[in-house]
Amino acid sequence: MWFKHLHLYRLHDASSLDSTQLETALAAQAFRPLGGAEARRIGWTTPAGRAGTQYLHELQGHRLMTALRQERILPASVVREEVDERAAEIEARESRKLRRQEKQAIKEQVYEELLPRAFVRSQKTDLWWDTRRNMIAINTSSRKRAEELLDLLRESLGSLKVTPLATQTLPIRAMTTWLTDPAARPADMLLGDQVELKAKGDDGVLRARQVDLDSDDIQRLLESGRQASKLALGLEGRLRFVLHDDLAVKSLSFDDALIEEANQTDDGDDAMVRMETDFLLMAQSLSDSVDRLIDWLGGEATNHSSMDNVSLAATS
Known part of the structure; x- marks a missing residue:
């Protein structure tokens, strides 16, 4: 449970959802296992794992949520080797060089065939929401993974306006x-x-x-x-x-x-x-x-005019 990393975000116009409403919203976006042809999927899971049934734990204004991400591991080298082998076989049989479009079609076919048999990697990521400070922190070393989890939260809530935390002094x-x-x-x-x-x-x-x-x-x-x-x-x-x-x-x-x-x-x-x-x-x-x-760092920056990183209402 002890976080190893923090990517920090400031919430603007924070949602007024109470814990019961938020629990319902998270449950609606609960994780489902990958289908055979899916490369990756993310959804909410219980922070306590098999020992728990709640998607949200809220204690004295601190909320804990956990996302589960699964992706199939299909190395590019494996795909490339199979594509080269199939292309060489066709070129030898038909005594001609394949066009780039033909090789791309073979690559897509190989990918579709091998993906369901690829290994699946699972990764959990915890999110801490400090409701008193209107701040979210995500326990991941990757900014990309943090943004992915925020996208999931936005989808669950319908809207989420948030910016990376910024300070007066860089x-x-x-x-x-x-x-x-x-x-x-x-x-x-x-x-x-x-x-x-x-x-x-x-x-x-x-x-x-x-x-x-x-x-x-x-x-x-x-x-x-x-x-x-x-x-x-x-x-x-x-x-x-x-x-x-x-x-x-x-x-x-x-x-x-x-x-x-x-x-x-x-x-x-x-x-x-x-x-x-x-x-x-x-x-x-x-x-x-x-x-x-x-x-x-001189206090928090108050200028949020740059909205490049602001997550606005989800669109369908």
């Missing part, structure tokens, strides 16, 4: 400043030992782990014009993470004291109680931590 600028000027670091910030430095020109990206970020070597790279696009940070007494230049928060590691508090909670060996206990402790900690991160 993360890349703030992270670079924190590295070059220790005095600019917030008092409760812990500097980690991992960084990614981007060059302004075509000099590529430099990645370093388990290094002293205050070392002369790192400072010389920064003086040469490189900027921090990823930086390992910590919030004292709460968690450690890697901040990315798109405000994604990855590689989350929660403080031992919080994990110990969760472990000491009496759950009566009830898997559902354990999941909800862990979720609530995590959500409360993350809410405060995200608020603090936004403060570090």
Whole structure:
């Protein structure tokens, strides 16, 4: 249940659905197994797995939902090999070279034949909805997967107006400043030992782990014009993470004291109680931590005039 990554979004004109209405909406878009000819499908599943029947868990304003995505794994190399073999057989039999359109037709036929026999990969993705802060966070390392889950939520609700969380100070600028000027670091910030430095020109990206970020070597790279696009940070007494230049928060590691508090909670060996206990402790900690991160970055940006990433009402 403990999230590993966060893609953060701000809700605008948040839906007033209560938990009962939302449960019904999620159930209507529940996951169904892939059909034989389908390449992929996504739908809602129960966060507690087989132990639960609810699609929504809401605790003190924190909502937990889980999407299940399935896709068939059909490597392009397998398709290409079969296409080449069939094409060669036809060319030998008919003593001619196949046209591009003919090879494309063979490729489509091969794909249709092999797809039902391909392996199926399943992946669950959790979504945390903080109703008090009108914020959504999705536990995935991929922005594309996060947007896919938002599309599912929009389809379930009928409309959803949401933008990626943005701050007054760009993360890349703030992270670079924190590295070059220790005095600019917030008092409760812990500097980690991992960084990614981007060059302004075509000099590529430099990645370093388990290094002293205050070392002369790192400072010389920064003086040469490189900027921090990823930086390992910590919030004292709460968690450690890697901040990315798109405000994604990855590689989350929660403080031992919080994990110990969760472990000491009496759950009566009830898997559902354990999941909800862990979720609530995590959500409360993350809410405060995200608020603090936004403060570090100068507060939340208020200009949402660019609507490229806004999800509006679903259309049929």
